[in-house]
Amino acid sequence: xxxxxxxxxxxxxxxxxxxxxxxxxxxxxxxxxxxxxxxxxxxxxxxxxxxxxxxxxxxxxxxxxxxxxxxxxxxxxxxxxxxxxxxxxxxxxxxxxxxxxxxxxxxxxxxxxxxxxxxxxxxxxxxxxxxxxxxxxxxxxxxxxxxxxxxxxxxxxxxxxxxxxxxxxxxxxxxxxxxxxxxxxxxxxxxxxxxxxxxxxxxxxxxxxxxxxxxxxxxxxxxxxxxxxxxxxxxxxxxxxxxxxxxxxxxxxxxxxxxxxxxxxxxxxxxxxxxxxxxxxxxxx
Amino acid sequence: xxxxxxxxxxxxxxxxxxxxxxxxxxxxxxxxxxxxxxxxxxxxxxxxxxxxxxxxxxxxxxxxxxxxxxxxxxxxxxxxxxxxxxxxxxxxxxxxxxxxxxxxxxxxxxxxxxxxxxxxxxxxxxxx
Numbered sequence: 011x012x013x014x015x016x017x018x019x020x021x022x023x024x025x026x027x028x029x030x031x032x033x034x035x036x037x038x039x040x041x042x043x044x045x046x047x048x049x050x051x052x053x054x055x056x057x058x059x060x061x062x063x064x065x066x067x068x069x070x071x072x073x074x075x076x077x078x079x080x081x082x083x084x085x086x087x088x089x090x091x092x093x094x095x096x097x098x099x100x101x102x103x104x105x106x107x108x109x110x111x112x113x114x115x116x117x118x119x120x121x122x123x124x125x126x127x128x129x130x131x132x133x134x135x136x137x138x139x140x141x142x143x144x145x146x147x148x149x150x151x152x153x154x155x156x157x158x159x160x161x162x163x164x165x166x167x168x169x170x171x172x173x174x175x176x177x178x179x180x181x182x183x184x185x186x187x188x189x190x191x192x193x194x195x196x197x198x199x200x201x202x203x204x205x206x207x208x209x210x211x212x213x214x215x216x217x218x219x220x221x222x223x224x225x226x227x228x229x230x231x232x233x234x235x236x237x238x239x240x241x242x243x244x245x246x247x248x249x250x251x252x253x254x255x256x257x258x259x260x261x262x263x264x265x266x267x268x269x270x271x272x273x274x275x276x277x278x279x280x281x282x283x284x285x286x287x288x289x290x291x292x293x294x295x
Numbered sequence: 296x297x298x299x300x301x302x303x304x305x306x307x308x309x310x311x312x313x314x315x316x317x318x319x320x321x322x323x324x325x326x327x328x329x330x331x332x333x334x335x336x337x338x339x340x341x342x343x344x345x346x347x348x349x350x351x352x353x354x355x356x357x358x359x360x361x362x363x364x365x366x367x368x369x370x371x372x373x374x375x376x377x378x379x380x381x382x383x384x385x386x387x388x389x390x391x392x393x394x395x396x397x398x399x400x401x402x403x404x405x406x407x408x409x410x411x412x413x414x415x416x417x418x419x420x421x422x423x
Contacts, residue, residue, distance in 0.1 A: 067398075089398045093391055101395040105402075202391055 035062040035132060036111040038102035040095050041119035042069040045078045051121050052082045058125040059132075065105055066119070067098040075119075095184065096202035096211075103188070103196040115187040123185040127227045131187040139192040139220035140212070142178065143185035147226030158244040162251040166209055169255060173213065174222040182208045182251075185227065192220050201258075204250055210258035303342020310335040330378075334371060 037055055041048055052064060064084040068076040070092035080086045087101055099116055106114040113135050117123045127143050134141045145153045146163070155163060163182060170181040184207065188196060195218050201210045216222060314331055317323040341348050341364070352360040 085402065087398045087402045090394050093394055097391050097395060101398055104395065105399055108399075 031136075033112040033132070033135070034110065035059065035113045035115065036102075036106045036109070037062045037064050037128070038099065038106070038114055038116045039064065039066045039079075039084070039119045040069055040098035040102065040116065041066050041071065041075050041079065042092060042098075043071045043073050043075060044119040045071070045073045045075045047121050048075055048079050048119050049082045051117075051119050051125070052079065052084050054121075055117065055125040055128070056083070059128050062115070062128070063111075065102055067102050069093060069095070069098040094202050094207070096200055096207040099207055099211075100197065100200035100202075103193050103200060106193050107197040111190075111193065113187055113189055114193050116184060118184050122229050122231075124227065124230060127185070127225060128187075130225045130227075131185075134223060134225060135187060135189050137221070138223040139189050140215050140222045141187045142180065142183050142212075142222065142224040143227040144178065144180035144183050144224040145227065145229050146179040147224060148228075151226075151228065153229050153231075157241060158248040162248040166251055166255055169259075170209070170212055170216065170222075173216040173259075176221075176223055178222065178224055179226075180224070181212050183227075183229075184208055185229075195220065203254065205254040206258075209251070209254055213255075213258040300342050300345070303338055307335040307339040307342065310338075330375065 037059065039048070039051065039055070044051075048066065052066070055062070055064060066076070066079040066084045066086045068079065068086055068088045070089050076086050076088050087105065089098060089101065093101075102116065103114060113132055115128055115131060117125065117128070123143060131141045131143055145151055146167075163180065166181045167178050171178045182205070192215055195215060196211060199211075199214050201207065201214075203210065212222065310331060314323065314328050314335070318325070318328050345360075348360045348364060352358075352363040355363060357363050
């Protein structure tokens with residue numbers, strides 16, 4: 011739990027009723043059985059980026075996640091059954107596309123991602139189509155992963171760095187921002203398979219010619235259920251990562267079964283008109 | 296008629312009858328029925344004319360004709376299973392897309408409903 015002190019200044023943006031450069035920003039929070047942590051995460055996000063809209067994708071939770079998130083003031087999209095992060099995120103990107111958002115940021119509901127980095131991610135949107143909030147980018151990163159799991163991460167990062175022609179240190183991070191171009195791409199092609207939501211989606215973005223960059227972030231230790239320390243599971247993770255990466259690299263374009271494809275509606279479609287007035291506290295220019 | 300002939304003919308007849316009955320009750324689509332029908336007809340042919348099997352195994356160079364039969368059956372079953380896996384994947388992708396669309400529509404409907412109520416509070420449940 012080390013948070014750099016200079017980050018505290020980010021809070022000074024609070025109160026400004028719009029994003030930087032008047033961007034419409036959507037924060038997508040995929041949540042599956044997160045009723046205990048979702049309120050804290052949402053409050054924190056709102057504190058850091060009060061001008062952004064919050065969309066929680068309830069991924070078929072068996073608990074009260076959706077109700078809790080709604081009570082916390084977020085827009086909640088309920089999936090009828092669990093689709094995994096990939097399915098939840100594609101729903102989020104479709105929502106962002108149809109409602110004409112300029113930037114969509116995805117952030118985990120479990121509090122692992124520090125929302126104070128959201129501003130950094132959004133600030134870089136001018137230079138890139140996809141910005142990853144990445145671990146391991148700084149020497150003093152307290153988030154330590156060892157063994158086969160670490161090798162897998164290094165290998166994936168190395169391949170993706172070549173593909174994106176930039177240095178990426180953490181391609182399995184679920185903390186990232188996308189602009190209109192990437193939103194339109196992800197609304198159509200966002201894999202539901204294992205590691206597809208992170209690695210394969212980046213491969214798709216890179217192959218589609220999106221510019222990818224990263225911001226160094228410090229992630230917090232998950233409060234409950236840290237990624238397993240078992241060496242067997244770590245080795246399985248390594249194998250699955252390699253398979254997922256190879257598949258992503260050789261997959262036919264588009265990288266998904268044609269049934270999943272759908273022509274995206276014009277990104278210029280007016281979104282804000284569908285919003286009931288006064289439903290949300292924040293003001294829009 | 297030898298025992299193996301009777302076995303083959305009866306087996307194929309059962310498959311064909313089942314196919315017919317399932318299609319009659321709309322339990323099976325033609326694209327699947329066609330493959331099974333082909334399998335059944337091939338079994339009948341081989342059962343009635345075992346000489347075909349003997350000649351084929353001679354041509355391939357197999358000493359025991361039954362081995363050719365088993366090999367072919369294994370291949371057919373493998374291909375059918377693969378086809379089912381691919382159909383399953385397609386269905387899963389469609390289900391996923393439907394679930395996503397359903398969630399988005401539900402959100403939109405809830406939102407419209409709320410906006411309507413806000414716009415006109417006297418507009419109660421019975422009319423909306």
